[in-house]
Amino acid sequence: MTGFSARVKVILTAAAILIGAAVWLRIHFTEPVPLMRRYMDAVHLAEAGDYVHAVAIWQRLLVEYPSFPYTYFQLGRFYARTGHAAQAVPLLQRLVSQHPRFPEAQQVLAEACLAINDASCALQAAKQAAAQSPHSGVAHNLLAAAYGKSGDLGDCIREVLLAERYAPSNATIWLHGANIFQQAQDVRLTEQQARRCVQLDPNNGRAWYLLGWALNNEPGAPNELKALHALQRAAALQPQDPLTLTELGDVYLRLQRYREAVQTLSKARNITALPEADGGYSQKHLLARARVARLLAIAFLRTYKQADAKRMFMECQVLSHEADKAPMKD
Numbered sequence: 186m187t188g189f190s191a192r193v194k195v196i197l198t199a200a201a202i203l204i205g206a207a208v209w210l211r212i213h214f215t216e217p218v219p220l221m222r223r224y225m226d227a228v229h230l231a232e233a234g235d236y237v238h239a240v241a242i243w244q245r246l247l248v249e250y251p252s253f254p255y256t257y258f259q260l261g262r263f264y265a266r267t268g269h270a271a272q273a274v275p276l277l278q279r280l281v282s283q284h285p286r287f288p289e290a291q292q293v294l295a296e297a298c299l300a301i302n303d304a305s306c307a308l309q310a311a312k313q314a315a316a317q318s319p320h321s322g323v324a325h326n327l328l329a330a331a332y333g334k335s336g337d338l339g340d341c342i343r344e345v346l347l348a349e350r351y352a353p354s355n356a357t358i359w360l361h362g363a364n365i366f367q368q369a370q371d372v373r374l375t376e377q378q379a380r381r382c383v384q385l386d387p388n389n390g391r392a393w394y395l396l397g398w399a400l401n402n403e404p405g406a407p408n409e410l411k412a413l414h415a416l417q418r419a420a421a422l423q424p425q426d427p428l429t430l431t432e433l434g435d436v437y438l439r440l441q442r443y444r445e446a447v448q449t450l451s452k453a454r455n456i457t458a459l460p461e462a463d464g465g466y467s468q469k470h471l472l473a474r475a476r477v478a479r480l481l482a483i484a485f486l487r488t489y490k491q492a493d494a495k496r497m498f499m500e501c502q503v504l505s506h507e508a509d510k511a512p513m514k515d
Contacts, residue, residue: 227240243260257280277310298331308334323355325348330361359379360395366378367395398428434453468512471504
């Protein structure tokens, strides 16, 4: 199927192999032979990367053998991880209603519900997944995300720390923790989490940004040079990320490297001026634009460009006023 990234193909293929192996004995002895043969044919097609034909077989089996649970799981997982979470949710909800003790299905259901911003569904599924697999870092990480989506920061933090304990080599979980602690404005823990993530995944631009943000915002003793290194690395990995560019511009200002500050912040300003997918601007987006304008104004002041500084200060005021009236989004 065109459009798949190599990473998605690897994930789907590995999962298909594991599920196929786990259920082969069961279906070999308890399910009709035609079902077994066709189901495993689809698994082998998925292993080979032929998802078009694998999915077509599973869809037909869903109609012909509606009580067979693994077809629901395969299709639900496929839809959830290929950008079609809304199609995955009803399949997985039907599956767990008939087979509630299916932790892998509960996990994928939680993923799909998070993707469609259904906090209640995600929380219910993630709680079941964590209860049924209490030592699964992935399950606890999903529960952390579900609590976060529900606005429960305390339980969110508790669960992500559990996830890290059970899966200490999972960079994704440490990145999630860094994002959570940045949201909570806990600079020390953001730095700790981001540092562990870049150790595990040195090419993760988001983790380098979070590390740079933490180093740049250490209370009383910001470390601009270390922050500069981290943010330059982040910008090299994700050159169009406005948060990275804004934070990097702030560090250049602190280091009195005004020419680089203006260049970096001007690029951030151009990127943040682009509207969101729905054509509008959320409060968070407008506040980010206002910060860029304020930092640019300071940079222009420091380089004696009074007219440009005045223009940026006015832009900052306008954007801040618009942010007060804008909708809040995740």
